[in-house]
Amino acid sequence: QVGKSTNTSDVSIDSAITINGPITVYGGVINVDANLASTATTGDGVVIEGQRILQDNGVDTTTQGADISYTAANFLSTADSESLIVINGSGANRSILNASGGDITINSSFGGTSTEGGADRAISFITADLITSGSGSISLTGDATNNTNSSSTAWGMQPDDTTIQTVSGDITLDMTGGKSSSNSRGLALDSQSIQLLSSSGAITVRDIQPTGLTGNYYGLYLSPSSANAILFGANGTTVPSSSSNVVIEADKAAFVNQPILFNTSGTVTVRPAGASFSSSLDTTLLNIAS
Numbered sequence: 001q002v003g004k005s006t007n008t009s010d011v012s013i014d015s016a017i018t019i020n021g022p023i024t025v026y027g028g029v030i031n032v033d034a035n036l037a038s039t040a041t042t043g044d045g046v047v048i049e050g051q052r053i054l055q056d057n058g059v060d061t062t063t064q065g066a067d068i069s070y071t072a073a074n075f076l077s078t079a080d081s082e083s084l085i086v087i088n089g090s091g092a093n094r095s096i097l098n099a100s101g102g103d104i105t106i107n108s109s110f111g112g113t114s115t116e117g118g119a120d121r122a123i124s125f126i127t128a129d130l131i132t133s134g135s136g137s138i139s140l141t142g143d144a145t146n147n148t149n150s151s152s153t154a155w156g157m158q159p160d161d162t163t164i165q166t167v168s169g170d171i172t173l174d175m176t177g178g179k180s181s182s183n184s185r186g187l188a189l190d191s192q193s194i195q196l197l198s199s200s201g202a203i204t205v206r207d208i209q210p211t212g213l214t215g216n217y218y219g220l221y222l223s224p225s226s227a228n229a230i231l232f233g234a235n236g237t238t239v240p241s242s243s244s245n246v247v248i249e250a251d252k253a254a255f256v257n258q259p260i261l262f263n264t265s266g267t268v269t270v271r272p273a274g275a276s277f278s279s280s281l282d283t284t285l286l287n288i289a290s
Contacts, residue, residue: 062098
């Protein structure tokens with residue numbers, strides 16, 4: 001264990017850690033600069049809790065079936081552009097979280113009053129893979145509600161070149177934008193790519209309007225970098241086929257610029273979070289494989 005649960009001092013993990021039991025890290029800003037490997041097969045494998053968690057340069061976190069949990073909370077953003085949980089690869093070296101059958105849980109939320117300034121994200125993944133097997137599930141919650149920056153974007157999650165993959169376990173993304181932002185969105189990809197892959201687990205994406213909205217909520221925004229670069233279900237290689245049911249839930253949703261592929265024999269549902277859509281919905285670019 002690194003730090004106590006009450007620790008708010010910054011922590012840097014500079015040397016690789018491999019142990020038989022759980023790895024637990026508490027701190028303020030936590031820099032994960034070296035690989036973390038737990039050989040635990042059940043229960044907690046890797047638990048990291050802080051105000052921000054920054055894992056860059058292709059660093060990996062793995063277990064042998066135990067759970068992986070990252071929680072970031074109570075950070076007050078400054079005038080800089082800041083993301084709370086960052087998992088980034090470096091070139092061909094992807095950053096990987098692999099629970100090998102355990103659950104992966106990512107929870108990220110801003111604290112109170114923020115300084116006006118740059119674009120803020122609760123979750124940012126670039127060149128990253130989140131993988132589990134068996135019945136292991138993957139759950140991501142990015143909540144920018146309490147980010148009070150009104151002059152720039154405040155989004156729940158913005159990924160690029162990211163894969164999230166299960167076998168029979170569910171994949172759930174719950175994303176909420178900033179309540180004060182002039183451009184509030186839950187999940188947004190702007191000429192970027194993501195694969196949400198599962199053989200049979202349910203895949204659910206929710207874009208949630210923040211409570212106490214005083215800014216402008218624009219909703220889910222999916223703009224692939226190329227045709228089918230945003231993909232749900234199977235990619236034909238690591239997941240050969242899929243029977244997953246896919247649900248996209250948002251009162252406002254934009255599917256723009258390039259086709260978005262749903263490659264599953266399961267159902268595909270696009271529905272409002274409330275009673276009805278609050279803006280017109282164009283599904284022309286939804287490519288649903290037969």
